[in-house]
Amino acid sequence: MTRIRYVGGPTALLEYGEVRLLTDPTFDGPGDYPIGTRKLAKTTGPAVTAAEVGAVDAVLLSHDHHPDNLDTAGRKYALAAPLVLSTASTRERIGGPVRALANWESYDLAGVRVTGVPAQHGPDGSEHLVGEVTGFVLESEGQPTIYVSGDNASLDVVRQIAERFERIDIAVLFAGGAQTALVGDAYLTLPSDGAAEAARILNARQVVPLHFEHWAHFTQGPDTLRSAFAQAGLADRLHLLKPGDQVSFR
Numbered sequence: 235m236t237r238i239r240y241v242g243g244p245t246a247l248l249e250y251g252e253v254r255l256l257t258d259p260t261f262d263g264p265g266d267y268p269i270g271t272r273k274l275a276k277t278t279g280p281a282v283t284a285a286e287v288g289a290v291d292a293v294l295l296s297h298d299h300h301p302d303n304l305d306t307a308g309r310k311y312a313l314a315a316p317l318v319l320s321t322a323s324t325r326e327r328i329g330g331p332v333r334a335l336a337n338w339e340s341y342d343l344a345g346v347r348v349t350g351v352p353a354q355h356g357p358d359g360s361e362h363l364v365g366e367v368t369g370f371v372l373e374s375e376g377q378p379t380i381y382v383s384g385d386n387a388s389l390d391v392v393r394q395i396a397e398r399f400e401r402i403d404i405a406v407l408f409a410g411g412a413q414t415a416l417v418g419d420a421y422l423t424l425p426s427d428g429a430a431e432a433a434r435i436l437n438a439r440q441v442v443p444l445h446f447e448h449w450a451h452f453t454q455g456p457d458t459l460r461s462a463f464a465q466a467g468l469a470d471r472l473h474l475l476k477p478g479d480q481v482s483f484r
Contacts, residue, residue, distance in 0.1 A: 236378055236404070238473075239480035241287065242280040244296070244303050244385075244408055244445040247480075251374040252344050253291040256315075257382055257406070257444065259284070259308030260301075267301035272414060274302055275450040281477030284311045292343055295320040296353060296384030296408075297367045298328055302449045303385065319348055323366045335368060338398070347373045351381070351395050354388035356422050371399055378403030378483055381436065385412070385445070387421045392432045404483060405438035408445035409459060410452030426454045426462035433468055440483060442473045 237249040244258035263279040284307060293315045298304045304312065312318050313330050319341060322334040335341060335350030342348075353367040369384040369391075381395060381402045396402070411425035423445060424432060433441045441463070446455050456474055463472040473481045 236380070236483045237480050238404075238406070238442050238475075238483075239282065240442075240444070240475035240477055241282045242278065242477045243276075243448045245280060245308070246406065246442070246444055247282075247287055247290070248294075248372070248380070250372055250380065251346050251377050253346050254289070255292050255294055255372075256287060256290045256311075257294050258296055258303040258384075259293060259311045260303070260305045261307035261311060262305040267305070269300070272416070274300070274414075276302070276305070276448060277450055278448040278477075287311075290315060292317040292319055292348070294348070294370050294382055295324060295332075296369065296382075297321060297355070297365060298324040299365050300385075302445075302451075317343070319350070319370070321366045321368050335370075337368070345374055346377075349373070351398075352391045353384040353386035354391050355385040356387055356416075356420060358388075369395075371395065371402070378440075380404045380406060381438070382406045383408050383424070383432070385423050387423050387428070389428060389431055389435065392435050396436050402436040402438045404440045404442065405433055405436050406442045406444060407432055409443040409454070410446035410449070411454035411458075412445075412449075412451050413453050414451050426458035427466075429459065430462040430466040430468055433463070433471060434466060439471060440473060441468070441471050442475065442481065
């Protein structure tokens with residue numbers, strides 16, 4: 235049995251095989267986060283507190299340098315975890331329990347293989363602006379294979395993952411169509427129609443969107459996701475959870 239509980243924003247609790255995993259911890263209440271001359275505004279706090287989540291075996295952290303993926307309370311939670319899987323640059327910045335995973339490198343955790351996979355947090359050529367980001371693929375005998383996209387905006391990256399893995403059963407897609415002045419009118423994460431196309435490319439049986447609400451820089455949300463998946467003929471694959479809700483898969 236695999237369970238995914240939506241905490242809020244990019245944060246979800248994955249109960250997978252014998253392990254408990256948490257994506258991109260964000261546990262602060264609403265507020266503003268200055269980033270240079272810009273700011274990101276969090277509009278809603280989590281539906282589940284860090285205490286209610288409890289201990290996990292590992293944190294899957296796409297990146298540490300943007301507060302909508304790791305806020306103040308989320309950072310405290312991550313640094314207290316026994317293991318954080320993330321990028322090499324995250325390891326350099328925060329150390330502690332962080333284990334860097336290169337693209338296509340795997341880490342075995344209690345019978346679960348966690349593989350780092352590419353993620354592109356913006357248009358082509360923007361990495362020097364947006365920084366290093368990673369996604370993850372989870373595999374375990376008798377369990378569905380799960381792809382966690384992290385902050386990825388590139389369908390070419392999705393195609394690479396589809397080519398590498400025989401199947402992706404569940405796609406956890408960060409899909410708010412995030413935009414800031416940093417990259418003009420380009421997207422920093424998949425928009426709704428991009429998420430539907432990613433599901434098609436991966437031939438994912440189930441899709442659980444994350445990171446599509448609770449921050450002001452998202453341009454798309456639940457309604458556009460429903461519409462995009464319906465137009466793509468994939469409405470039956472979409473699991474659009476309300477904060478605090480969970481879905482189970484066999």
